[in-house]
Amino acid sequence: MASSFSIKHQPGFTAIAATCFIVLYLPIVVLVVYAFNAATSTSEWGGFSLKWFQSAWQNTQVIDATLRSFQIGAIAATLATIAATMAALATTRTAAYPGLTFKYAAINQPLMVPEIVTGVALLIFFSRVKIFTGYSGLGYLIAAHTAFCIPFAYLPIRARLENMDLTLERAAADLYATPWRTFRRITLPLLWPGILAGLMLAFVISLDDVVITEFVKSGGQDTLPTYMLGQIRRGITPEINAISTVFLLLSVAIVTLFFLISRKRD
Amino acid sequence: MGYCVPEQSGRNAIEVRGVRKVFGSGESQVAALDTVSVPIRENEFFTLLGPSGCGKTTLLRLIAGFDFPSAGEILLYGDDIAPLPPFKRPVNTVFQSYALFPHMTVAQNIGFGLEMLGKPKAEIKARVDAMLKLVKMEALAGRRTSQISGGQQQRVALARALAPQPKVLLLDEPLSALDYKLRKEMQIELKRLQHETGITFIFVTHDQEEALTMSDRIAVMSSGKILQVGSPWDIYDKPAERFVADFIGETNFLTAAITGMGNGKARATLKSGATIDATVAEGFQPKDNATVVVRPEHAKLTKGKGDLTGTVENVVYFGTDTHIHVQLDSGEAFTVRQQNTRSAGCGFERGDKVGISIGNDAAQVLRD
Amino acid sequence: MASAEEVAKAAERRDVRDRWLLSAPALLIILFAATGPLLIVLVYSFLTPGSYGDVRWQFSPEAWVSVFMERDIFDDTLSIAAAHVTIFWRSIKLAIVTTIATLALGFPTAYFMATRSEKTRDLWLFLITIPFWTNLLIRTFAVLQIIRNEGIVNAILLKLGIVSAPIQILYTDTAILIGMAYVYLPLMVLPIYASMEKLDFRLVEAGYDLYATRFKVLRRIIFPLVKPGVIAGSILVFIPALGAYVTPSVLGGGKNMMLSNLIELQFGQGRNWPLGSALSIAVMVIVMVALLAYVRNAGRSEVRHG
Numbered sequence: 048m049a050s051s052f053s054i055k056h057q058p059g060f061t062a063i064a065a066t067c068f069i070v071l072y073l074p075i076v077v078l079v080v081y082a083f084n085a086a087t088s089t090s091e092w093g094g095f096s097l098k099w100f101q102s103a104w105q106n107t108q109v110i111d112a113t114l115r116s117f118q119i120g121a122i123a124a125t126l127a128t129i130a131a132t133m134a135a136l137a138t139t140r141t142a143a144y145p146g147l148t149f150k151y152a153a154i155n156q157p158l159m160v161p162e163i164v165t166g167v168a169l170l171i172f173f174s175r176v177k178i179f180t181g182y183s184g185l186g187y188l189i190a191a192h193t194a195f196c197i198p199f200a201y202l203p204i205r206a207r208l209e210n211m212d213l214t215l216e217r218a219a220a221d222l223y224a225t226p227w228r229t230f231r232r233i234t235l236p237l238l239w240p241g242i243l244a245g246l247m248l249a250f251v252i253s254l255d256d257v258v259i260t261e262f263v264k265s266g267g268q269d270t271l272p273t274y275m276l277g278q279i280r281r282g283i284t285p286e287i288n289a290i291s292t293v294f295l296l297l298s299v300a301i302v303t304l305f306f307l308i309s310r311k312r313d
Numbered sequence: 314m315g316y317c318v319p320e321q322s323g324r325n326a327i328e329v330r331g332v333r334k335v336f337g338s339g340e341s342q343v344a345a346l347d348t349v350s351v352p353i354r355e356n357e358f359f360t361l362l363g364p365s366g367c368g369k370t371t372l373l374r375l376i377a378g379f380d381f382p383s384a385g386e387i388l389l390y391g392d393d394i395a396p397l398p399p400f401k402r403p404v405n406t407v408f409q410s411y412a413l414f415p416h417m418t419v420a421q422n423i424g425f426g427l428e429m430l431g432k433p434k435a436e437i438k439a440r441v442d443a444m445l446k447l448v449k450m451e452a453l454a455g456r457r458t459s460q461i462s463g464g465q466q467q468r469v470a471l472a473r474a475l476a477p478q479p480k481v482l483l484l485d486e487p488l489s490a491l492d493y494k495l496r497k498e499m500q501i502e503l504k505r506l507q508h509e510t511g512i513t514f515i516f517v518t519h520d521q522e523e524a525l526t527m528s529d530r531i532a533v534m535s536s537g538k539i540l541q542v543g544s545p546w547d548i549y550d551k552p553a554e555r556f557v558a559d560f561i562g563e564t565n566f567l568t569a570a571i572t573g574m575g576n577g578k579a580r581a582t583l584k585s586g587a588t589i590d591a592t593v594a595e596g597f598q599p600k601d602n603a604t605v606v607v608r609p610e611h612a613k614l615t616k617g618k619g620d621l622t623g624t625v626e627n628v629v630y631f632g633t634d635t636h637i638h639v640q641l642d643s644g645e646a647f648t649v650r651q652q653n654t655r656s657a658g659c660g661f662e663r664g665d666k667v668g669i670s671i672g673n674d675a676a677q678v679l680r681d
Numbered sequence: 682m683a684s685a686e687e688v689a690k691a692a693e694r695r696d697v698r699d700r701w702l703l704s705a706p707a708l709l710i711i712l713f714a715a716t717g718p719l720l721i722v723l724v725y726s727f728l729t730p731g732s733y734g735d736v737r738w739q740f741s742p743e744a745w746v747s748v749f750m751e752r753d754i755f756d757d758t759l760s761i762a763a764a765h766v767t768i769f770w771r772s773i774k775l776a777i778v779t780t781i782a783t784l785a786l787g788f789p790t791a792y793f794m795a796t797r798s799e800k801t802r803d804l805w806l807f808l809i810t811i812p813f814w815t816n817l818l819i820r821t822f823a824v825l826q827i828i829r830n831e832g833i834v835n836a837i838l839l840k841l842g843i844v845s846a847p848i849q850i851l852y853t854d855t856a857i858l859i860g861m862a863y864v865y866l867p868l869m870v871l872p873i874y875a876s877m878e879k880l881d882f883r884l885v886e887a888g889y890d891l892y893a894t895r896f897k898v899l900r901r902i903i904f905p906l907v908k909p910g911v912i913a914g915s916i917l918v919f920i921p922a923l924g925a926y927v928t929p930s931v932l933g934g935g936k937n938m939m940l941s942n943l944i945e946l947q948f949g950q951g952r953n954w955p956l957g958s959a960l961s962i963a964v965m966v967i968v969m970v971a972l973l974a975y976v977r978n979a980g981r982s983e984v985r986h987g
Contacts, residue, residue: 054885055796057789057899064793067786071812071866074823077833081826090831130707137703144697150704157715161924161968163941164961168718170948171725171958174735194714197707217379218412220399222426222477232425236416255816258926258941262948272818279822279931288826291819302814306807381689395685398692 075295082288099289109290112274116254119185119270123192124200124249130193131200131249132242136234139208157195165195166262173263183265191263192253199252200245203309207241244309247301254297324390326481326513327353327376332385332395334371334537345371347537348385353481353515354530358507360516362524363534364560369517372534373483376515377406389480400429405479407487411470413458419469420445420454426477444472447506464495471503475510484516488523500527521561525549533557550608553594554681558606565612565647567621569605571678579678581605584643587620591676604679609636609650611675614661619668621647625661635659639667719965726958734952744955748963765943772940773967775854776922779861780869783918784911786862787869791910792903794870795877806874813867821931824860825851828932852934860928865921869914876910877903916975920968940964 082100086093103109131154138150157165173187215237219229257272264273271294278287334346346368353359361369374380376387378399387395394402405426413422423444427437445451448468453461458469467487474482484503488496504527507514518524524531525545532542533556541553552558555566572588573580581603582588591605613619614637623641630653637659639647647669651659661667683691726744728736746752749769751762794805812820827833828850835847850856880903888898904911926941933939938946940960947957 052889054882054889057792057895060789060792063786063789067790067866067870068808070863071809073833074820074827074863075812075815078819078823078826090829126710130710133703134707137700141696141700144700146701150708153708153711153716154704156711159920159968159972160715160719161920161941161964163924163926163944164719164722164965165715166926167944167948167957167961168722169714171954172718172721175721190710190714194711197711201707212410212412214408214410214412215414217399218406218408218414219425219429220379221377221404221406222473223400223429224425225400225429228429233414251814255818257818261926272816275818275822276927276930279818279825283822283825287822291816291822294816294819298815299811302807302811305814306803306810310803381685381692383686386685393685396683396688 078288079292079295081285082292084285084288087284099285100293103286103289103293106286108269108274109271109286112269112271115185115268116270116272119188119192120250120253122189123196123253124246126189126193127196127249127253128200128204128242128246131197131245132204132238134197135201135204135208139205140211140213154201155198158198162195162256162258165191166259169259170262177265185268187263187265188260188268188270191259192256195256195259196249196252200249203244203248204238204241207238207244211237240308244305247305247308251298251301324355325352325388326355326357326390327515328386328388329353329372329376330386330388332372332375332382332387334368334375334380335383344537346375346382349537349539350385351532351539351542353513356511356513357529358504358514358516358527360518360524360528360531361534362518362521362531362561364519367534368537369519369534370485371537373406373485373515373517376481377404377483378402403477403480404483405474405477405481406483406485407470407474409486409489411466411487411490413466413469413473415457415459417458418454419450419456419458419461422458422469423472423476425473430477440476444476447475447509448472463491464499467491467499468502471506475506475512478510479512481513481515484514486517486519488518489520496523503527525561533560535560551592551594551677552606553596553679555604555679558677558679563609563648563650565607565609567605567607567645567647568602569678570601571599571603574599579603581676581678583620584645585621585641587671589620589671589676590673591678592674593678594680596680597678598680604681605676606679607647607671607676609648610634611672612647612649613670613672614639614649614651615668615670616660616665617668619670621669621671623647623667623669625663625665625667628659628661628663630659637661637667639669641669722958722961726955726962728955730953730955732952734948734954736954741955744953744959747956748959768938768940768943769963771854771937772923775858775861775939776919776925778858779865779922780915780919782858782862783866783869784915787866787914788873788911790866791870791873791877791907794874795880802878809867809870809874813871817864818927818931820864821860821928824856824863825931828856828859851932852936854933854937856932857925857929857937857939860932861922861925864928865918868917868921872913872917873907873910876907876913880906912975912978916971919971923967924964 083095083097084093085096085098134150134154138147138154141147169187169191176187177183216229216233219233220226224232255272257276260270261273261276264270269277271290275287275290329349329351332346332349333344336343336345349368349372361372363369371380375382375395378394378397382395385395386393389402389404414425417425420441424437424441427440432440445454448471450465450468450472453465458466461469470487488499491499500523503514516527525548528545530542530544531548532539533548534540535556541548541557543551548557549561552561558564558566567583569581569583571579572582574593577593578590579593580588581591583605597603621641621643623639625637626640627638629636629638632653634653635651637649637651639649641647649669653659725736727740727742729739729741729743731737746759747762749762749765750759752759790809794802794809797805829835830847830849830851834850838844839847850859884902884906885898888902893901924941925939926945929937929939929942933942935942944957944960944964947953947960951957
């Protein structure tokens with residue numbers, strides 16, 4: 048046997064992994080490159096140009112949809128994170144109590160159902176509510192986004208809480224801190240990275256949603272993804288590539304931030 | 314529990330009265346503490362000693378307020394504190410893991426309790442400085458707790474718990490995470506701090522050596538009960554029960570018939586036929602076959618005859634002393650510990666026929 | 682004064698109550714905008730379709746009958762609805778094949794990542810996380826541009842002379858499969874990696890020490906130990922793949938319908954909300970069955986490797 052027998056080696060695995068990483072990034076790279084294409088069609092390369100970024104910037108529909116996406120994302124992510132933080136505090140670091148399993152199931156329920164089903168359900172429900180109340184604003188989209196963002200925001204917050212040393216809070220109580228002060232001075236500061244991670248995750252999830260938004264939105268309530276879906280169905284121009292590139296950059300920025308926060312040890 | 318009546322010198326800081334703690338419910342109920350009563354005196358260094366799961370940490374947590382007893386009272390200078398939450402008890406804890414707040418500096422950690430008590434800033438500052446000085450950590454006041462060593466963290470934890478001047482300080486195996494040398498240093502340091510502050514220390518440990526060297530009094534616990542309370546000397550030389558004798562140090566157990574009692578002593582006839590005088594554990598009820606314990610260093614090995622006779626089974630060299638394991642003619646096993654000298658070996662070999670003589674004040678009759 | 686035990690009991694009751702109050706907002710939002718509406722879907726599936734969409738409040742099992750059956754317009758006889766069966770079968774088949782494909786690619790990738798050094802591991806994790814966080818529509822769109830007739834794949838094949846005319850991948854089942862495997866791959870890799878990272882490689886050493894070959898170590902030691910991650914990954918891929926909407930819409934071109942497109946149709950041109958509801962419930966039932974299988978399997982493997 049060779050002198051350098053590596054116990055971690057498995058034949059072919061590295062090649063498959065390399066292929067995976069290349070395949071994951073190749074389409075994204077192509078997409079970005081064609082965003083800078085001067086040609087009108089995405090079939091040929093017509094030289095470097097920023098004109099599609101410019102045209103997207105001047106497209107009021109795009110700007111409208113982007114702003115709407117951010118507005119919904121910001122509100123839904125904030126609400127979801129607050130609700131998820133409270134829920135995480137209520138469901139971690141305790142002996143099992145009646146209703147705990149129910150809470151886990153309820154909080155994770157949006158993850159268990161295919162989006163199309165939730166979309167349809169909300170379409171039916173909200174169409175009734177719309178008739179009943181006469182209100183047809185962004186509230187429905189915000190409510191829907193908040194609901195499916197909760198389980199995502201809940202994940203990192205719960206993980207952080209579960210890794211947190213309970214004796215720290217006990218020590219604070221021992222040093223005369225009331226429960227509320229213990230929460231403010233010990234629990235919350237230590238939980239903060241988890242909350243931030245949850246907020247970002249929720250924001251990205253909201254920003255990415257196509258299916259549920261597609262079913263819930265009223266006329267003129269396109270978000271950036273539903274606007275793009277409409278455009279792609281109609282035929283593609285490099286403008287979509289330009290929008291995608293900007294969107295991609297935003298995602299990378301948020302993931303990087305998320306990574307730095309969640310990797311940070313106390 | 315008549316056997317642990319203490320001589321009342323000074324007041325009791327803590328008095329545990331008939332405390333039970335039951336975990337779980339129904340059939341899976343476990344009594345972590347089974348009706349424990351013990352007074353702890355003001356200014357003493359009191360140790361709860363026992364193996365893991367004996368209930369010593371449970372008792373400490375009940376005194377600290379992290380748990381509530383299922384029955385019984387815990388008096389702090391006469392007031393029942395058992396129903397109070399931890400932040401309303403003038404009692405502070407040094408945690409096994411130290412539990413230093415990672416997002417605060419050393420000084421902020423030490424000042425936390427005073428801040429929560431609403432003390433003025435100037436007072437907090439002065440007190441924190443005094444505490445830093447007391448534990449010799451002045452230079453590291455501004456450091457994060459993650460940037461200091463284990464021994465330093467230990468000192469900060471002590472300073473933090475002492476800063477609010479608690480009536481009682483609880484220490485939950487605080488030295489277990491330190492290496493041997495540091496542990497020895499901290500043992501001395503702890504004694505010094507207790508002496509300087511005059512605060513009652515309740516110390517939890519499973520390390521019998523630590524308990525013997527540091528404590529004024531020790532309570533030996535097993536299976537949720539306190540078996541014996543006494544000075545280190547009492548606990549070592551006059552164990553009341555088999556568990557105590559076995560848990561602390563090494564011991565020889567001999568079966569004997571008690572043939573006479575008087576003057577606090579018993580006459581015990583061993584299986585070999587020899588009769589020796591022995592002190593008697595409190596609460597001993599006369600019975601036919603009692604157990605007598607003799608520490609290995611309190612017996613002497615001879616080439617000739619003794620109180621016991623047997624054959625050397627094994628000789629084990631330990632540096633400072635040598636252990637000689639003897640198979641007695643009565644069938645029991647017996648170990649003798651002999652101090653080593655430089656010039657010669659121990660003088661015995663495997664297979665030697667030997668006698669063992671038991672000193673005048675070497676034996677104790679156990680209660681059980 | 683209350684005894685310590687009464688105080689403790691009261692504190693416990695207060696704790697449980699506080700915990701319900703704390704979780705109330707999350708539970709109410711989810712009840713209002715996720716779980717509750719699902720119950721309405723169930724109700725709708727038993728109603729009669731309205732003429733212009735929506736429903737008439739009249740009980741009818743017709744929607745459930747038409748999930749798999751067709752009523753002849755002339756003589757009212759029932760026959761198997763071939764179109765629906767085909768779509769169900771295609772969706773399930775594509776979801777299963779996607780799961781297998783992502784597992785075949787994802788397992789070695791996760792293994793590769795987990796066997797890197799402590800420092801570089803984070804980098805690989807980062808690289809797999811970026812696509813995971815990138816908009817699914819954008820990633821689908823990126824695949825579309827690659828596999829088009831004018832796309833880079835066909836361009837390369839033409840240039841190399843492997844094919845003489847571009848192969849039509851787009852708007853086929855293959856396109857949907859490629860797209861789904863592409864977008865869901867990170868969902869497979871991440872949970873497997875999470876289990877793999879915890880794997881104690883001394884066990885692998887012990888396996889080799891006891892004469893196991895590389896393949897046997899993989900099959901008898903590594904795989905059983907990371908099985909929970911594999912099952913979690915498979916579920917995470919299977920559920921969204923079964924209900925996938927974006928990928929078939931963009932890459933299937935509307936010709937090759939999947940369940941989601943069929944459901945959407947009932948709420949659009951089909952104007953048959955009860956049927957759409959019944960189909961949605963059917964999708965959910967399939968998902969539930971898969972989830973139950975997962976829970977039972979996970980429970981069992983935990984006992985075994987406990």
